[in-house]
Amino acid sequence: MLDQAVAAAAADYVARNPQSLAQHERAAAAMPGGNTRTSLFHDPFPLCMVRGHDARLTDADGHGYVDFLGEFTAGIFGHSPAPLKRAITDALAAGINLSSHNRLEAELAGLICARFPSMDMLRFTNSGTEANLMALAAAIAHTGRRKVVVFEGGYHGGVLVFPPGGSPVTVPHQFVMVPYNDAAAARAAIDGDTAAILVEPMLGAGGCLPGTPEFLGTLREAATETGAVLIFDEIQTSRLSVGGQQAVLGITPDMTTIGKFFGGGLAFGCFGGRRDIMGVFDPRRPGALMHAGTFNNNTLTMAAGIAAAGLLTAEALDAVNARGERFRADLNALFERRQAPFHVTGLGSLMNVHMRGDPGLRKLMFFDLLRDGIYFAQRGLIALSFAITGDDTAAFLAATDRFVTDRRALWS
Ligand code: PMP
Numbered sequence: 349m350l351d352q353a354v355a356a357a358a359a360d361y362v363a364r365n366p367q368s369l370a371q372h373e374r375a376a377a378a379m380p381g382g383n384t385r386t387s388l389f390h391d392p393f394p395l396c397m398v399r400g401h402d403a404r405l406t407d408a409d410g411h412g413y414v415d416f417l418g419e420f421t422a423g424i425f426g427h428s429p430a431p432l433k434r435a436i437t438d439a440l441a442a443g444i445n446l447s448s449h450n451r452l453e454a455e456l457a458g459l460i461c462a463r464f465p466s467m468d469m470l471r472f473t474n475s476g477t478e479a480n481l482m483a484l485a486a487a488i489a490h491t492g493r494r495k496v497v498v499f500e501g502g503y504h505g506g507v508l509v510f511p512p513g514g515s516p517v518t519v520p521h522q523f524v525m526v527p528y529n530d531a532a533a534a535r536a537a538i539d540g541d542t543a544a545i546l547v548e549p550m551l552g553a554g555g556c557l558p559g560t561p562e563f564l565g566t567l568r569e570a571a572t573e574t575g576a577v578l579i580f581d582e583i584q585t586s587r588l589s590v591g592g593q594q595a596v597l598g599i600t601p602d603m604t605t606i607g608k609f610f611g612g613g614l615a616f617g618c619f620g621g622r623r624d625i626m627g628v629f630d631p632r633r634p635g636a637l638m639h640a641g642t643f644n645n646n647t648l649t650m651a652a653g654i655a656a657a658g659l660l661t662a663e664a665l666d667a668v669n670a671r672g673e674r675f676r677a678d679l680n681a682l683f684e685r686r687q688a689p690f691h692v693t694g695l696g697s698l699m700n701v702h703m704r705g706d707p708g709l710r711k712l713m714f715f716d717l718l719r720d721g722i723y724f725a726q727r728g729l730i731a732l733s734f735a736i737t738g739d740d741t742a743a744f745l746a747a748t749d750r751f752v753t754d755r756r757a758l759w760s
Pocket of ligand 1: 474506
């Protein structure tokens with residue numbers, strides 16, 4: 349019965365979205381699966397969005413949506429707020445591709461170091477993936493060791509994925525994979541051969557599952573005891589407070605990586621850490637480690653990043669995270685009240701819907717909510733932006749209530 353319901357919802361989706369389908373078919377001629385970003389794909393084809401404003405999206409068939417996906421956490425500002433637009437157009441007017449250092453990079457570096465006590469010094473990259481690759485290189489060079497401890501379900505970028513059993517696209521470091529939130533297993537894996545421990549304070553792509561203070565605290569202790577470099581990947585969680593989740597927990601890693609919204613909506617990554625570790629990149633030193641990248645200091649991203657730092661204030665972050673906490677509690681209360689086999693995990697404005705039983709249930713929720721003008725990830729990710737209002741979360745709750753009421757027969 350569930351299979352039939354999912355098939356009917358998918359057929360309805362196909363009928364409603366002829367322009368998105370046509371776009372998908374055009375794209376598939378030149379890109380495998382019409383796709384250049386795997387996480388965006390879902391059956392039968394993903395929507396093609398043509399416009400965004402504040403928290404609103406419009407697709408190629410003219411349907412309007414409230415954007416609850418928030419560019420997989422990177423879109424915290426909503427779509428093209430004025431300060432970001434201005435910063436980017438000003439930088440464009442001043443001339444891009446200056447073949448040199450510029451004034452913006454040092455300003456942005458200073459603003460970020462001031463937020464994260466774990467970053468005495470930092471360098472910029474073009475993606476979060478690259479930031480984590482460079483952080484690992486720094487830890488290996490600094491320690492002279494090779495082993496890297498990572499966690500099941502961790503996601504640190506396109507070539508740093510850790511599903512159970514591993515992934516053929518992940519770079520060939522000497523990884524040792526340990527269950528997440530298992531302090532004893534982590535403690536046993538970290539030893540005098542360990543160069544780095546790479547961990548998300550909350551599993552993001554792994555389903556918004558928060559790390560426990562005990563687990564993350566154990567990693568800190570083990571790193572200190574063994575001389576391993578503890579790297580917090582805060583590419584998602586750095587929006588949970590001005591100083592990221594590390595400030596909330598009171599745990600200072602040796603290195604931190606950030607990305608996404610800190611680039612103000614443009615391609616961005618950044619890795620930083622203790623002065624003695626980051627010193628390996630100082631080109632004035634003999635034998636310095638190489639870290640090149642044509643666009644590492646590109647003026648558009650640097651300018652957008654400076655404007656973004658101005659928007660990522662304690663007040664703005666506290667407000668969006670408080671809204672997220674309330675919203676998640678309301679969603680869980682609704683699922684419980686209706687005895688629907690779903691629950692939501694996460695922290696602050698970041699959350700993921702999980703289902704008990706058949707994954708078809710989550711697909712159905714996705715299709716039903718889309719019909720009601722609610723856009724989020726089919727895998728269940730929800731990331732609130734500053735532009736999401738109380739009316740928007742109320743609309744999501746109302747659509748979810750309709751879904752669990754209409755579909756009750758599938759689980760009761
Ligand atoms: N680490 C985490 C925790 C992430 O969520 C992501 C992106 N989803 C990355 C790293 C990779 O960042 P990017 O997509 O910019 O390479």
